[in-house]
């Protein structure tokens with residue numbers, strides 16, 4: 001069901017409508033898939049995920065963010081770099097915390113319960129179009145308030161800006177083999193994107209735009225309230241625009257399918273998850289999510305084994 005909802009563009013010029021899936025949406029899984037295919041993103045209301053414990057997630061998020069800022073958690077996204085690998089030195093500030101599920105994070109189980117949440121995985125399966133048995137663990141990170149003014153360039157996550165229009169179209173025509181989402185623990189409107197741009201090459205205006213251009217035609221800010229989840233196609237034309245004075249703790253996850261190829265392996269494994277995922281002792285964990293996690297982790301380890309050294313998407317940026 002399409003529910004009109006006001007979204008203000010980052011220049012406050014024109015309102016847009018986006019699809020918001022709620023508990024009253026008929027066949028919400030199909031509706032979410034249709035919106036994602038059409039617009040390149042979809043917002044799911046917090047009420048769809050009653051098992052998310054926002055208080056526990058906020059407390060855990062706050063602890064790991066403090067550790068990341070003081071240098072005791074080494075897996076961080078550091079300013080001013082946009083893509084991995086990131087140096088482990090937080091002295092210039094951070095904008096993300098990596099590897100929330102790493103077993104050395106004292107709160108990894110709090111995050112695991114949300115990542116392997118049955119309802120979330122049901123949406124992921126519907127959005128990718130695969131069986132639950134094919135779902136593959138990928139990344140669970142967190143995007144946080146940068147320590148000073150910072151923005152990401154306009155980009156597609158896995159298509160370089162140097163790609164020709166034909167190259168862009170070829171990549172965008174390939175079916176999705178993963179789903180990516182932002183789960184806001186606090187209200188968050190940092191994600192800026194151009195709806196529908198995941199289905200076409202960049203327009204001349206987008207191609208000519210300055211990488212940090214404040215406004216490109218038809219862009220919107222995706223406004224999330226705490227507890228809402230936005231799934232988006234990571235090759236949509238997008239950027240992050242951050243307010244360093246406003247708390248941001250937005251869980252940033254992705255899950256794939258075992259049918260994904262080498263391209264996806266690089267996008268995932270360049271973050272280093274392959275280095276520790278195999279060592280996570282899931283036999284020692286308790287909870288209804290554990291069996292799902294074991295299968296998904298196994299498929300990630302297999303992906304790592306098949307792909308070998310993957311390199312980086314944009315090592316120097």
Ligand SMILES: O=C(O)CCC(=O)C(=O)O
Pocket residue numbers: 143152157182190191238239240241
């Ligand atoms: O901050 C965001 O929500 C967007 C992050 C992003 O574009 C990225 O990590 O590539």
